[in-house]
Amino acid sequence: ALRSLDNPEAVPTLARLLHARNAGVRRNAAMGLRHIGTAAVITPLSGALDDSDQVVRYQAVMGLAAATGEMTGAPSLELFKSDEKKYINYWRGRVRNQ
Numbered sequence: 001a002l003r004s005l006d007n008p009e010a011v012p013t014l015a016r017l018l019h020a021r022n023a024g025v026r027r028n029a030a031m032g033l034r035h036i037g038t039a040a041v042i043t044p045l046s047g048a049l050d051d052s053d054q055v056v057r058y059q060a061v062m063g064l065a066a067a068t069g070e071m072t073g074a075p076s077l078e079l080f081k082s083d084e085k086k087y088i089n090y091w092r093g094r095v096r097n098q
Contacts (some may be wrong), residue, residue, distance in 0.1 A: 008038050015044035023053040030056045034063030041067050046095045049088050054081070057088060064091050 010032060017029035030048050033041040041063055048060035058080050065074035073090055080087055 008036055008040055011040045018044055018048050026056045030059035034059050034066055037066035061087050061091055
């Protein structure tokens with residue numbers, strides 16, 4: 001249900017849900033933010049780069065790529081899994097320099 005929310009007004013709610021105990025809830029929140037794809041999602045998705053769940057981290061990377069329009073930093077899931085640290089570090093540096 002959260003994935004279908006692409007309204008920027010949903011950002012505060014989805015950002016709060018990134019801190020839920022349940023990984024499934026966090027995954028859906030990250031996916032929702034990814035699909036909104038505006039500058040408003042950069043801060044919450046930056047924090048999700050450190051999530052304990054790999055899918056949340058991947059959605060954060062993809063959401064940051066969408067929000068910045070920088071699709072060169074948007075790997076396939078397979079590439080992400082093969083060199084996750086590279087992409088996480090790239091986006092940490094990228095959002096820090098914004």
